[in-house]
Amino acid sequence: MSKTLRDACRANLTVGSKTYRYYSLASLAETYPSLARLPFSLKVLLENLLRNQDESSVTAADIGALANWAESGEGGEIAFRPSRVLMQDFTGVPAVVDLAAMRDAMGTIGGNPEKINPLSPVDLVIDHSVMVDHAGGADAAAKNTALEFTRNKERYEFLRWGAGAFDNFRVVPPGTGICHQVNLEYLAQTIWTRDEDGETVAYPDSVVGTDSHTTMVNGLAVLGWGVGGIEAEAAMLGQPISMLVPDVIGFRLDGKLPEGATATDLVLMIVEALRKRGVVGKFVEFFGPGLDQLSLADRATIANMAPEYGATCGFFPIDDEALNYLRLTGRDDDRVALVEAYAKAQGMWRASDAADPHFTDILSLDLATVVPSMAGPKRPQDRVALPDVAASFAATLAESTGRTAPKSVAIDGTDYSLSDGDVVIAAITSCTNTSNPSVLVAAGLVAKAAHERGLTVQPWVKTSLAPGSQVVSAYLDKAGLTSHLDALGFHTVGYGCTTCIGNSGPIAAPLAKAVEEGGLTVTSVLSGNRNFEGRISPHVAANYLASPPLVVAYALAGSVSKVMNDDPLGQDKDGNDVYLRDLWPSNDDIRTVVDQVISAEMFRERYADVFKGTAEWQAIKTSAGLTFDWDDSSTYVQNPPYFEGMSRDVPAGASDIENGRILALLGDSITTDHISPAGSIARDTPAADFLTEHQVRPVDFNSFGSRRGNHKVMMRGTFPNIRLKNMAATGTTGGFAQHVPSGDVAPLYDVAMRYADEGTALIVIGGKEYGTGSSRDWAAKGTRLLGVKAVIAESFERIHRSNLIGMGVLPLQFPEGVGRESLGLDGTESVSLTGLAGGISAGMEVQASFTSADGKSQSVTLLARIDTDGEATYFKNGGILHYVLRQLAAA
Structure with a gap:
């Protein structure tokens, strides 16, 4: 047998006493x-391909093509095997549900259930379940934690079963921190190792995660990105991720940040620039002398928001700063030495005097041009320079309501009124910023200066601080800043992802009443990464992303209608006006505090027993056993129907669709927030009706995120967003659809079930950037369970397109310049798709005909967005999990 490239490149690296x-x-x-x-x-x-060469999924030709990329610029399909998988609990619970269901299905088709077991290391961090029910008090965190454990008892019992039932599967208990920050501060190693054939193999750390912000760890030179839960499940079961070699956009950074500018301001400018450039499906890699001026935390802030600028990832290479961060966060000395030696041996070390790599294209930014900014009112890429925020909101208000002046409503039982533009939620939250000590210390210093001058937060503002890890509390305490944040109402409300994912909790009832009855457009200011419509709170129509110190400033000001650089934030003890410039710390002040209060011991101490959990976690009792003992009465965890009727054999093939109906006719920028059930469960909806029928009180509905393990709840909440406009259900907003030909308008779930009873295939039609947003597998799962066979859009977001394929839903793309508007569709048309019965292949064309009620028909040639042969194989099997199950059963 001839020697492979893998064999020829096998080598040894001695670092200290280890080889x-x-x-x-x-x-x-x-x-x-x-x-x-x-x-x-x-x-x-490239190293991943070389190490995994098997002449089946990875061939010498694959390796050679990628190795020559700098010459040819061409990239074909490759099979990528990440080192590990990261999950958070919202997406992790349904993933574990699927694994448990696969064990059951394996037994049903005559296979061995023990084969359903992660082959790659999997870490699930419980961080999405804490909600800000209580805020503004010293006992807020304790009360929120108690509610969290009460609400999520069944889910946590299930996860504890999974931790015991599956190999290579660890659970980080609630109250530890946000999964991306825990990943950055503890789980990531930059260079991974494993024992194999009596040797220790070293290779680059890489990860895929069930949250789109898995990209954050690229700041530490760990290549990773978000995938759907179904892709993650396949990866943990040993299946490679089929992908096309991406274009790589180089982003050159020069200079240094000026006084008053933060890493948050920088990333908002980067998001704006890259969204304008268009980098969906591409890698972005940062280079240039400006990197020497950015801390690792700054780099992680930029990497975190890759989904917001549309890229697969935003990568930073290994250099001295990466080593400094590994030491600072308490990583083992041997590991740090290995990272340096390996990077230099492999040509993966960034040296300041080295030639720049070859990129597909290059953008650049001088850090000195960064200015304080916010982004909003509903997209992260809509950056507004700080002095222009008030005018921008005024334009938004005029456009959305027609009002040229703010409207005010008196609040019952108080001496103040609530007005358009008032900030009702000010939240320091989200891994984007809570991982970065410089902006958190800056927030603490602003709070300190404000408190010492006697300023107070406006009474209508709900304030909260949700640290991304316990380390944050440790260094804020040590710096003496916690007491000042508490004095302004920024008490810690829990450790996890809160407001940024819609777990902001309720605003005060009198405020909610004023918003509802007065039709007010109130706002939130948060240090998060997402501000899509309806995401933060059902009562807040305009949401702005900002740095943590600006969150504090706007809590003091109380309104985005104030011109932040010109208008006073309040008055001091002597009645003198206090402006933002009076409170803002210098860059040197921030750096001095950070250097004084953070130590490696702080990280080692907080992560010493990271998997142990609190007494509440340890007290949770759960079942043991190879398969899960499903409880039919559970409203949190149910055995999903994906594998019902499945056999060992691959299905004969797809069928053409005749006279399908349009369930939803949608516009541009439909996000997974519009599609996937998320946030609170509203009364008088199909999901609420289901829970009520199962004796669940409205106060105990909890969130859709917490009920992701129950498909019966989730499918009733698919396409639920209160801002969703289904143009097939004229005159409605929210989750409604129209049945054709009856013309009846009803909740979308009810209409879908009526079509199912009639045996009618369903189609969803969207515009540009369909599926933008978080890597929510339920956006695809719910779509499938509603009976949708295909989604036709003008363009797709990467993760959601892949998720649709993974669930056996066909993504189809209109030709350039063709779409809902050019075809004049109104949602009453019947849709037929032909060309499917001949077999599914990557990049195939499908003929669509749209026939209106008067019999007029028009045809369009659509592109099947099945981009690789691997994706075609998954689709033919009915989905990626069906394929994996058959492969494991046959092994």
Whole structure:
């Protein structure tokens, strides 16, 4: 047998007293010298191919094509095997539900259920279940935690079963922090190791996660991105991720940040620039001398928001700053030494004097041009310079309500009124910023200066601080800043992802009443990464992303209608006006505090027993056993129907669709927030009716996120967003649809079930950027369970397109310039799709005909967005999990 490239490049690396096996890119460069010019992110992919060469999923030709990328610029399909998988509990619970269901299904088709077991390390961090029911008090965190455990008892019992039932599966208990911050501060190693054949193999750390902000860890040179839960399940079961070699956009940074500018301001400018450039499906890699001026936390802030600028990831290479961060966060000295030695041996070390890599295209930014900014009112890429926020909101108000002046409503039982533009939620939240000590210390220093001058937060503002890890509390305490944040109402409400994902909790009832009855447009200011319509709170129509110190400032000001640089935030003890400039710390002040209060011991202490959990967690009792003992009465966890009727054999093939109906006719920028059930469960909806029928009181409805393990709840909440406009149900807003030909308008779930009873296939039609947003597998799962066979859109977001395929739903794309408007569709048309019965293949064309009630028909050639042969195989099997199940059963 001839020697493979993998064999030829096998080498040893001695670091201190330890020797590691690795696969040398330097050796490979003897055959492919242009690989030295590869971007660092593609070198990680190349090593992954080289190490996993099997001449089946990875061939010598695959390796050679990627090694020559800098010369050819061409990239075909590759099979990527990440080192590990990361989950949060909202997406993790349904993933574990699916694994448990696969064990049951494996037994049903005559296979061995023990084969359903993660082969790659999996970490699930419980961080999405805490809600801000209580805020503004010293006992807020304790009360919220108590509610969290009460509400999520069944889910936590299930996760504890999973931690015991599956190998290679660890659960980080609630109250620890946000999964991305825990990943950055503790789980990530930059260079991973495993024992194999009596040797220790070293290779780049890489990860896929069931949250789109998995990208954050790219700031530490760990290549990773968000995938749907179904893709993650396949990856943990040993299946490679089928992907096309991406374009790599180089983003050059020069200079240094000026006084008053933060990493948040920088990332908002980067989001704006990259969204304008268009980088969906591409890697972005940062380079240039400006990197020397950015802390690792700053880099992680930028990497975190890759989904907001549309890229698969935003990568930073290994350098001295990465090593400094590993030391600072308490990583083992041997690991730090390995990271440096490996990176230098593999050409993965960023040296200031080295030639720049070859990129598909290059953008640049001088850090000195960064200015304080916010983004809103409903998209992260809509950056507004701080002095212009008030005028921008006024324009938004005029556009949405027709009002040219703010409207006010007196609040019952108080001496104040609530007006358009008033900030009712001010939240320091989300991994984007709570991982960055510089902006959190800055918030603390602003709070300190305000408190010492006697300023107070406006009474209508709900304030909260949700640290991304316990380390944050430790250094704020040590810096003496916690007491000042508490004095302004920014008490810690819990450790987890809160307001940014819609877990903001209720605003005060009198305020909610004023908003509802007065039709007010009130606002939130949060240090998060998402501000899509309806996401933060059902009562807040305009949401602004901002740095943590600006969150504090706007809580003091109380309104985005104030011109922040010109109008006073309040008055001091002597009645003198106090302006933002009077409170804002200098960059040196911030740096001095950060350097004084953060130590490696702080991280080691907080993460010493990270998997142990609190007494409440340890007290949770659960079942043991290979398969899960499903409880039919549970409203949180149910056995999903995906594998019902499944056999060992691959289905004969797809069928053409005749006379399907349009369930939803949608516009541009439909996000997974519009599609996937999220946030609170509103009364008088199909999901609420189901829970009520099962004796669940409205006060105990909890959130859709917490009930993701129950498909019966989730499918009733698919397409639920209160801002969703289904143009097939004229005159409605929210989750409604129209039945054709009766013309009856009803909740979308009810209409879908009526069509199911009639045996009618369903189609969803969207515009540009369909499926933008978080990697919510339920946006695809719910779509399938409603009976939708295909989604036709003008363009797709990467993760959601993949998720649709993974659930056996066909993504189809209109030709350029063709869509709902050009075809004149109103949602009453019947839809037929032909060309499917001949077999599914990557990049195939499908003929669509749209026939209106008067019999007029028009045809369009659609592109099937099944981009790789691997995706075609998954679709033919009915979905990726069906494919994996059949493969494991046959092994």
